[in-house]
Amino acid sequence: MLDVKFVLANLEVVRKALEDKKAANEHTDLAKLPLLEEQRKKAIQEAEKLKAEKNKLSKEIGVRMGRSKSLAREPEKLLAVNAEIADLQKQSKALNDRIQALETDQGRIEAERDEMLAWVPNIPHASTPPGTSSADNVIMRTEGRKPQFDFAPKAHFELGSKLGILDTDRGAKISGSGWYFLRGDGARLERALIAWFLDVHRARNGYEELLPPFFVTEKTLYGSGQFPKFQEQMYYAEMDKLYAIPTAEVPVTGYHRDEILDEKDLPKKYVAYSACFRREAGAAGADTRGILRVHQFNKVEMLKLTTPQSSYAEHEAMLENAEHLLKELGLHYRVVLLCRADLGFSAAKCYDLEVYAPAADKWLEVSSVSNFEDYQARRTNLRYRPADGGKPQFVHTLNGSGLALPRMVVALWECNQQKDGSILIPPPLRKYMDGQERIAAK
RNA sequence: GGAGAGGUGGCAGAGCGGUCGAAUGCGGCGCCUUGCUAAGGCGUUGUACGGGGCAUAACCUCGUACCGAGGGUUCGAAUCCCUCCCUCUCCGCCA
Numbered sequence: 001m002l003d004v005k006f007v008l009a010n011l012e013v014v015r016k017a018l019e020d021k022k023a024a025n026e027h028t029d030l031a032k033l034p035l036l037e038e039q040r041k042k043a044i045q046e047a048e049k050l051k052a053e054k055n056k057l058s059k060e061i062g063v064r065m066g067r068s069k070s071l072a073r074e075p076e077k078l079l080a081v082n083a084e085i086a087d088l089q090k091q092s093k094a095l096n097d098r099i100q101a102l103e104t105d106q107g108r109i110e111a112e113r114d115e116m117l118a119w120v121p122n123i124p125h126a127s128t129p130p131g132t133s134s135a136d137n138v139i140m141r142t143e144g145r146k147p148q149f150d151f152a153p154k155a156h157f158e159l160g161s162k163l164g165i166l167d168t169d170r171g172a173k174i175s176g177s178g179w180y181f182l183r184g185d186g187a188r189l190e191r192a193l194i195a196w197f198l199d200v201h202r203a204r205n206g207y208e209e210l211l212p213p214f215f216v217t218e219k220t221l222y223g224s225g226q227f228p229k230f231q232e233q234m235y236y237a238e239m240d241k242l243y244a245i246p247t248a249e250v251p252v253t254g255y256h257r258d259e260i261l262d263e264k265d266l267p268k269k270y271v272a273y274s275a276c277f278r279r280e281a282g283a284a285g286a287d288t289r290g291i292l293r294v295h296q297f298n299k300v301e302m303l304k305l306t307t308p309q310s311s312y313a314e315h316e317a318m319l320e321n322a323e324h325l326l327k328e329l330g331l332h333y334r335v336v337l338l339c340r341a342d343l344g345f346s347a348a349k350c351y352d353l354e355v356y357a358p359a360a361d362k363w364l365e366v367s368s369v370s371n372f373e374d375y376q377a378r379r380t381n382l383r384y385r386p387a388d389g390g391k392p393q394f395v396h397t398l399n400g401s402g403l404a405l406p407r408m409v410v411a412l413w414e415c416n417q418q419k420d421g422s423i424l425i426p427p428p429l430r431k432y433m434d435g436q437e438r439i440a441a442k
Numbered sequence: 443g444g445a446g447a448g449g450u451g452g453c454a455g456a457g458c459g460g461u462c463g464a465a466u467g468c469g470g471c472g473c474c475u476u477g478c479u480a481a482g483g484c485g486u487u488g489u490a491c492g493g494g495g496c497a498u499a500a501c502c503u504c505g506u507a508c509c510g511a512g513g514g515u516u517c518g519a520a521u522c523c524c525u526c527c528c529u530c531u532c533c534g535c536c537a
Contacts, residue, residue: 005498009498041491041492041493044491044492044493044506045492045493047506048491048492048493048505048506048507049493049505049506051505051506051507052505052506054517054518055505055506055518057517057518058460058517058518059460059461059518060517061460061517061518062460062461062517062518063460063461065460066460085517088517089517089518090517091517092517092518093517095517096517260452260488260489389471390500392489
């Protein structure tokens with residue numbers, strides 16, 4: 001979330017962001033905020049004044065209680081002290097009701113304010129283009145060569161079923177539509193991709209590997225900005241009140257929650273594999289053939305915690321880390337800078353990587369590389385202490401897919417298919433498959 | 443799932459109704475002693491919110507809150523009571 005003070009000082013900027021991101025709703029009436037803040041401060045001031053008074057009285061009582069104990073032999077003085085005590089107690093008690101009323105007020109005001117802030121999205125970075133839909137995204141550049149075929153390339157679901165490496169029918173039989181089996185070399189290729197991605201990010205790019213829990217609490221979801229907006233997209237285990245993660249970003253963002261890191265330990269760079277679970281409610285129909293949109297998929301996610309000064313440089317570096325994989329695999333892809341309307345709720349800036357799939361003649365989104373600035377860190381209360389010893393600051397958080405598997409698999413199968421229906425395995429993956437160079441029908 | 447023990451400042455660890463935001467040790471920071479190393483002496487040491495100083499900075503100062511979380515008892519709670527969460531030990535179950 002945003003800093004209240006920032007919102008109050010920049011109401012127009014925030015209003016613009018609500019509009020750009022089409023995030024305005026009944027919770028986001030910013031006009032109320034200055035008044036709420038004023039009422040809040042007033043309640044705090046009054047309550048604290050009364051509490052100071054009460055604390056003083058209690059101390060006085062303590063002193064007299066001590067004296068009273070030593071006066072057992074002097075009944076007259078004892079009586080006088082006890083009378084004083086009774087009087088002070090009465091005064092102190094009288095304060096309690098007023099204090100409680102003020103605190104109740106304050107709690108109510110803060111709850112209303114926080115509800116509002118929870119629905120306010122992050123402000124787009126100055127370098128993000130304006131726009132009203134994904135049609136206004138800017139294609140920064142296109143890399144690699146478009147694959148050429150002297151035959152009609154087959155779609156991934158056709159290749160997959162002919163080669164016996166993808167089984168959507170049995171996936172649907174045991175779990176319903178949107179679930180699938182990978183089989184044989186298909187399953188092995190998936191595993192090879194995961195292992196290779198992790199190895200590149202660890203050894204080449206310097207990320208530390210994490211293997212996170214796949215189920216998390218509601219509080220954790222709130223920290224990465226999935227709540228309250230995307231609640232209905234998540235699988236929920238009611239008996240344990242746990243949610244299946246939609247991305248490893250969620251547990252890894254929560255990893256350092258409520259901590260104060262040292263600046264010298266920044267940037268922290270983590271890479272995590274996880275299965276990702278999405279209900280995809282309301283998405284039935286479009287792009288559902290095969291495994292383009294499924295309920296469970298594998299993904300390798302990069303995450304960084306940085307200082308505000310270096311976050312945009314780290315953002316570019318992270319983009320390069322994801323691109324490197326696509327280059328090594330020899331894929332045709334493009335880098336897209338999202339316009340403000342297409343930018344996620346919590347993000348300030350985001351690049352998408354889209355890879356070309358020849359059969360459908362479509363660009364498939366395989367990565368999203370975002371800078372959240374301090375938006376997630378504020379929710380998750382994750383700060384760092386500056387090297388000069390100043391007050392703790394919120395870190396900047398970034399994350400990016402590196403990469404999302406099913407769509408990568410679709411592109412790889414389709415781009416590397418041969419006339420005889422087999423699929424060539426790209427060189428970087430062969431060592432993870434016992435040197436195998438090709439997936440052919442059994 | 444059952445039984446027991448416990449959750450205190452960066453860490454370790456006292457306190458178990460009244461000047462306790464919290465002893466002590468370690469660590470960190472500053473100054474001093476010291477030929478290097480080792481060691482020693484003195485001082486300092488959290489976070490958030492609000493007021494004032496002030497430029498809505500740094501910083502200083504005052505107040506309030508924070509001893510796992512949330513409630514309760516009391517004039518007053520780290521200390522007593524309740525609920526929840528987590529950790530550890532033993533038993534059971536299990537990949």
